[in-house]
Amino acid sequence: MIRFDDVTKQYPDGTVAVDHLTLTAPTGKITVLVGPSGCGKTTSLRMVNRMIEPTSGTITLDGQDTGRMDEAEMRRGIGYVIQHAGLFPHRTVLDNVGTVPRLLGWDRKKTRDRSRELLERVGLAPELADRYPSQLSGGQQQRVGVARALAADPPVMLMDEPFSAVDPVVRDQLQDVFLDLQSELGKTIVFVTHDIDEAIKLGDQVAVLRVGGKLAQVSDPAYLLTHPVDDFVADFVGRDRGYRSLQFQPAPRLPLRSERTLVVGESTVGLTEPWVLVVDDERRPLGWVEPARVNGEVTSEALHRGGTVARASGSLRGALDAALSSPSRRGVIVDDSGTLVGTVRGHEVLSLIESAERPDVDRPDALAGHRGEGLA
Amino acid sequence: MTWVNDHWGDIFTLARSHVWLAGVPLILGLLIALPLGWAARRWSRLYPVLISTSGLLYTIPSLALFVLMPIILGTKVLDPVNVVVAMTIYTVALLVRTVADGLGSVPDHVLQAARAMGYGGLRRFFGVELPLAVPVIAAGLRVAAVSNVSIVSVASLIGVPQLGNLLTDGYDRFITAEIIAGIVACVVLALVFDGLILLGERLLTPWRRAQVVRS
Numbered sequence: 001m002i003r004f005d006d007v008t009k010q011y012p013d014g015t016v017a018v019d020h021l022t023l024t025a026p027t028g029k030i031t032v033l034v035g036p037s038g039c040g041k042t043t044s045l046r047m048v049n050r051m052i053e054p055t056s057g058t059i060t061l062d063g064q065d066t067g068r069m070d071e072a073e074m075r076r077g078i079g080y081v082i083q084h085a086g087l088f089p090h091r092t093v094l095d096n097v098g099t100v101p102r103l104l105g106w107d108r109k110k111t112r113d114r115s116r117e118l119l120e121r122v123g124l125a126p127e128l129a130d131r132y133p134s135q136l137s138g139g140q141q142q143r144v145g146v147a148r149a150l151a152a153d154p155p156v157m158l159m160d161e162p163f164s165a166v167d168p169v170v171r172d173q174l175q176d177v178f179l180d181l182q183s184e185l186g187k188t189i190v191f192v193t194h195d196i197d198e199a200i201k202l203g204d205q206v207a208v209l210r211v212g213g214k215l216a217q218v219s220d221p222a223y224l225l226t227h228p229v230d231d232f233v234a235d236f237v238g239r240d241r242g243y244r245s246l247q248f249q250p251a252p253r254l255p256l257r258s259e260r261t262l263v264v265g266e267s268t269v270g271l272t273e274p275w276v277l278v279v280d281d282e283r284r285p286l287g288w289v290e291p292a293r294v295n296g297e298v299t300s301e302a303l304h305r306g307g308t309v310a311r312a313s314g315s316l317r318g319a320l321d322a323a324l325s326s327p328s329r330r331g332v333i334v335d336d337s338g339t340l341v342g343t344v345r346g347h348e349v350l351s352l353i354e355s356a357e358r359p360d361v362d363r364p365d366a367l368a369g370h371r372g373e374g375l376a
Numbered sequence: 377m378t379w380v381n382d383h384w385g386d387i388f389t390l391a392r393s394h395v396w397l398a399g400v401p402l403i404l405g406l407l408i409a410l411p412l413g414w415a416a417r418r419w420s421r422l423y424p425v426l427i428s429t430s431g432l433l434y435t436i437p438s439l440a441l442f443v444l445m446p447i448i449l450g451t452k453v454l455d456p457v458n459v460v461v462a463m464t465i466y467t468v469a470l471l472v473r474t475v476a477d478g479l480g481s482v483p484d485h486v487l488q489a490a491r492a493m494g495y496g497g498l499r500r501f502f503g504v505e506l507p508l509a510v511p512v513i514a515a516g517l518r519v520a521a522v523s524n525v526s527i528v529s530v531a532s533l534i535g536v537p538q539l540g541n542l543l544t545d546g547y548d549r550f551i552t553a554e555i556i557a558g559i560v561a562c563v564v565l566a567l568v569f570d571g572l573i574l575l576g577e578r579l580l581t582p583w584r585r586a587q588v589v590r591s
Contacts, residue, residue: 051492076494086489090507090583099493132586148493158492 001027002048002156002190007057009043009213017043018213021057025205027155028186032203034193035236040213041192045158048190049078061156076100079149079157079187083165085141087133093119093144094129100152111151118147123177139170146178150185159191163198175201196237200225200244208233222248246317252352254312254319256333256342268294275328277340278303284338285309288327309334312341316356320349379553387542391561394538397459397531398524399569404460405467406517412468413475414501427473434469438462438530459531466527467520474516478509511584514577521569525562539565 002025009018018040025031033041046052048059050071059066066074087096097115098106106114119129122143133141142162149157163171163178179202182189193199199206200221207218210232217229225245228234238244261279262268268276268291278286278298287303294302307326310318312333322331323346330343380387412430416423445451445458482505490504529540542558545551578585 049492051488072494072496074494075492078492080489080492082485082489082492084485086485088486088490088504088508089483090504090581103494103499132583134583135586 001025001062002031002188003060003063004044004047005058005060007044007047007054007059009040009047009052010055016213018047018054021213021215023207023215023218025188025190027062027188029204030182030189030191030202031205031207032191032193032199033207033209034196034199034203035209035216036211037194038211039209041194041209042160043213044209045160045190045192048156048158049075049080076103076152077154077156079152079154081142081145081149081157081159081162083161085133085145085162087141087144087148089133092130092132093124093136096133096144097147097151099148100154104152114151115147118150119144121150121181122147137170138166139174142166142174143177146174146181150181155188157187157189159189161193162191164193164195171198178202197244200237200247208236243317243320246320246353247315249316249353249356251310251312251314251316251319251349252356254333254342254344254352255348256312256344257330259330259332259340259343261340262289262298264298264300266298267296268298269296275304275330277328277330277332277343279340283340285332285334285340307332311336316349316353319344320346320353323349379551380557383554383557387539387557387561390537390539390541391565393456393536394525394528394540394562394565397456397463397536397538398521398528398565401460401463401467402517402521402524402569404464405471405520406513408464408468409471409475410506412472413479416472416476417479423476427476430469430472433465438466438527439533441465442531442534442536454535456536458534459528459536463524463528467524470520470523471513471516474513474520475509478512478516479505481512482508507580510577510580514573514580518570518573521573522566525566525569529558529562 004021004023007018007021008016010016021040021044023031033044035041043052047054048061048066050066054067061069061074087093088099091099094112094115097118098111101111101114116126116129119126124140124143124147128136128140133144136144142165145162149159163174166174175198191199191202193202203221205218206221206224208216208224210216216236217224217233219227222245224233225237225241225248228237228241234241259277260271260273261277261283263279263281264286268289271291274290274292275288276291278289280286286300287305288307289298289302289304304327307328308318308322309332310322312335319331319333322333323329323344324331326332326343328343330345331349333341333344335341412426416426441462442458445462446453446455449458449461451457486504486508487500490500495504528538529543531538532540532544539558539561542554542561546554546558
């Protein structure tokens with residue numbers, strides 16, 4: 001557990017970067033600090049491992065004041081990932097990953113074995129081990145950065161916008177890899193981002209900070225989207241928060257319809273429906289086809305692939321999006337192995353949403369949290 | 377050419393002492409410039425002081441410095457140590473700035489990462505900062521090496537023998553071949569120094585030649 005207790009950072013010129021922050025990052029959970037530039041999120045993060053000294057207040061790691069620990073030693077016990085990975089350009093990927101183990105005095109063999117294991121876990125091919133950072137793409141470098149932070153198996157990780165400098169597709173992959181790792185490792189993580197979507201996707205707990213370093217609201221992401229504490233938080237979490245909050249509502253039993261399907265190579269002649277779903281040999285959906293246009297064998301090129309596919313065990317957001325994005329207006333639903341189970345219509349998902357309960361407004365745990373001056 | 381053929385032995389002996397008189401100060405100067413350059417980086421107020429002081433040192437005429445050395449050091453007038461110390465001063469003068477700028481060329485996010493990983497001061501310097509400063513330091517070292525080879529020849533005027541003797545002696549006795557031999561030998565020596573530093577840099581920085589291959 002990481003605890004900020006009335007922590008303030010004021011610079012000699014009078015600027016207050018962090019203003020009386022009190023916040024707890026629970027053990028084994030991801031706490032995301034999110035806010036616009038100048039809200040002190042990075043400063044807060046860097047005060048944890050004393051890269052920046054707080055002006056007042058204490059920060060404790062499992063009850064121990066970090067101000068009283070040996071700096072270098074404490075830092076070796078805290079994984080650290082930054083925006084451009086900050087890899088050492090003069091060391092190979094493998095040696096970069098082994099940085100902290102070597103500092104801790106592990107022998108060469110043990111360090112290399114551990115580093116190889118970690119490269120595999122973050123999804124990097126073993127042949128990249130002997131490359132230098134400049135020979136990797138941005139996404140690969142960031143994976144190395146994560147592997148390096150995990151090398152000595154620290155209980156705590158600090159992550160400063162680690163996925164901000166890569167393109168959206170790669171960012172999505174990195175986030176998934178990261179969540180996968182976390183579900184296995186259960187580290188205590190403080191994660192800084194300016195991207196509210198990232199905060200909501202990754203955080204077990206999200207702390208929204210406002211300019212001037214004041215904590216505006218802290219709660220789990222679902223509650224944050226449904227119950228922003230004031231206009232600032234409401235604006236910050238965004239206009240489509242009603243839609244996005246659906247991702248935290250598991251879909252109840254969807255009213256599925258069975259769908260007539262084709263496989264690639266079959267003929268569309270004689271079909272009267274405007275859109276027909278095409279699946280592969282294992283009944284995994286590939287896309288929609290318009291029989292009237294094809295009028296012959298279904299080819300891979302004729303497929304309309306614009307629709308998203310939702311899992312039956314997924315969220316209401318996934319189901320609704322599948323319906324909205326489908327050219328036939330019928331949302332494709334699959335099981336966990338990706339096999340088609342049926343389709344659902346938008347209005348059916350909407351009536352499920354209307355009948356579902358909204359998260360309780362008066363939930364005591366969220367209100368007892370640290371809301372700053374929001375509704376005072 | 378006959379003069380050269382008859383004096384291979386002399387040229388070789390003079391060249392050998394030239395290597396010592398120019399090379400040893402190069403290494404000593406680098407060793408002294410490293411902590412000074414680091415300090416200039418570490419305490420920003422020290423930087424302008426160290427840079428202008430070292431710049432001034434370099435403007436002292438070499439002959440004056442050679443003559444002053446026995447007085448300051450209490451050495452004998454003909455002692456080669458005078459030349460070594462004077463040349464070391466020149467090397468330091470050239471390299472303090474180079475080292476400071478080299479250390480300054482290390483990207484900030486890399487330094488931050490090193491600190492956050494738990495690198496202590498000295499280990500960070502030798503493990504991260506210095507290796508990354510090698511390209512800049514090597515470039516400065518090449519300038520210092522060539523400058524040393526050329527300045528050392530002035531030591532003939534105070535009686536410390538090296539390749540400069542070929543120039544003074546050739547001038548006194550009107551032997552053009554000897555003068556040309558002296559010039560050529562100095563140039564060759566400078567090229568050898570330059571080549572060795574270049575080789576050392578390449579060996580120390582394999583990461584700079586890593587080809588960008590993406591997969």
